[in-house]
Amino acid sequence: MHSPRPVFRDDHEMLRVTARRFFERECVPHQAMWDEQGSVDRQTWLKAGREGLLCTGVPEEYGGGGGDFGHAVVIGEEMARAGVSGVGFSLHSDIIAPYIVRLGTEAQKQQWLPGICRGESILSIAMTEPGGGSDLKAMRTTAVRDGDDYVINGSKTFISNGMNCDLIVLACKTDPSAGAKGVSLIVVEAARPGVSRGRKLEKVGQPASDTGELFFDNVRVPVSHRLGDEGRGFAYLMQELPQERLLIAIAQAVQLERLLELTVAYVKERKAFGGSVWDFQNTRFKLADAKAASVALRTMVDHYIGEHMRRKLTVEEAAIAKLFTTETVWKHLDDMVQLHGGYGYMLEYPIARAFVDLRVSRVVGGSNEVQRDLIARSL
Structure with missing residues (x-):
């Protein structure tokens, strides 16, 4: 189970297998229903809690996984890779629960964290x-x-x-x-x-x-x-925001890999003017640019994951990761929608779904204008 990415250990990769199976089995088949009803059913939260996919970073004595940031990353990556959308596990587990772990009194932790880890109390x-x-x-x-x-x-x-x-x-x-x-x-x-x-x-x-x-x-x-x-609330919020921004960046890197794979398969299959869409030089050049960008995002994000696991990630670095990944994915996603032609506008196609789902990534976690301001302060 050795990881091809040095930032992860074998225990991270074992959790990745569990997470991948969970999202494929418990989430992908229900996505359309959740979209229609506007929420994820509570049974899925409880199942995620039972499988150890919530609050991996919360200490074991409060019902959590007792893991590190790498465990949170592999769950987030597998959710993105499966194309699961709108499920608030990462927000609950990796953005909000840490406030209670780091700031809570012993009594507060005992009172709230076990139910949070089981998926009974949604944050x-x-x-x-x-x-x-x-x-x-x-x-x-x-x-x-x-x-x-x-x-x-x-x-x-x-x-x-x-x-x-x-x-x-x-x-x-x-x-x-x-x-x-x-x-x-x-x-x-x-x-x-x-x-x-x-x-x-x-x-x-x-x-x-x-x-x-x-x-x-x-x-x-x-x-x-x-x-x-x-x-001290404002200071506490500022301390936790870099992790939220890095989590956004991590999901973006996976999304670009996933969407590039889908688009390459589509253009090779789609026929136009006596050949495939892949046969046009414009198509190959656009996708070559997307591949280069994908490798750049993966390299950057893995470096910052390593820094954060050593507790060395700075506010500026998290802002850079969030800004660069979200802007880069948006540029190439727009190109990939174009390569799908009219089908790129149909929500039954993953590329169209990604186009509407991922637009918010340039706003959440602090708008990208806020990220630019944070970065500019250090120039």
């Missing part, structure tokens, strides 16, 4: 607000101290897992006058009085992702639900 993180976008310092949701409680008021939008979530890691202002230093993170149960869900948002792509609005109307939450120190 969402509520940062973005209507009119706020990437400007987290400008958030208006407030948590006002009242004795042993916080009283929370405000609204959030574009919340992935928002319609299905059981626990919300909420970014809010505990001191509205302090700007970034007034932001705190509080865990709120979705079933608490005063928490309500708005509409499920209709997106360009990824219809199975249950993206929604959340509203908080005088929601009382114990102060003991705060993660970490009051006023």
Whole structure:
């Protein structure tokens, strides 16, 4: 089971086999149904928990896999390779759960993590607000101290897992006058009085992702639900964002490999003007460019995976990875849609599906304009 990629060990590759089988068996056959209903059924979350595919980085004593970042990577790669779309496992396991692992008290970890690892408690993180976008310092949701409680008021939008979530890691202002230093993170149960869900948002792509609005109307939450120190929330968010951006980049590298393979097969089979579409020099040159880009992305991403596993990945490097992979994939995906002709516009073809699903990658995790600003600061 030795990995051809030096960044992975044998135990990573063993998990890869499990993940590949799971996505092919439990997700691919249900994708159309999930797209139609606008969410992934809870049974799939519970099955993923039973197979050890959730929260691989959470310590074993709380029900997690006790693994490292490499285990999260192989699961994310296999989901992308299978073409599974809108399933929020990585967000739950590798972006939100780490906040509780790193910031939570022992009591908080014991209370929340076992159910999270089993897939019983689905996580969402509520940062973005209507009119706020990437400007987290400008958030208006407030948590006002009242004795042993916080009283929370405000609204959030574009919340992935928002319609299905059981626990919300909420970014809010505990001191509205302090700007970034007034932001705190509080865990709120979705079933608490005063928490309500708005509409499920209709997106360009990824219809199975249950993206929604959340509203908080005088929601009382114990102060003991705060993660970490009051006023340190913005700093905590900034610490976790590089991993989220690298995960986006990793998925992009796999997607370009997958889409290139599909397109090469299509153009060799598709007949036009007495030959195949592959016979045209333009086709071969476009796909040669895509192949060169694919190798470049794979080399870059594997290097940054290694850096992150050594805890050396910088904010700037994560921004570079996210910016370069998402922009590169989009350019070549556009070319590959063109090579499919009219079929490239039909959603039953994976290339068209990718075209709508992957557009958001240049926005999520901080828009690419934010990534450019982060990179430019170090120039």
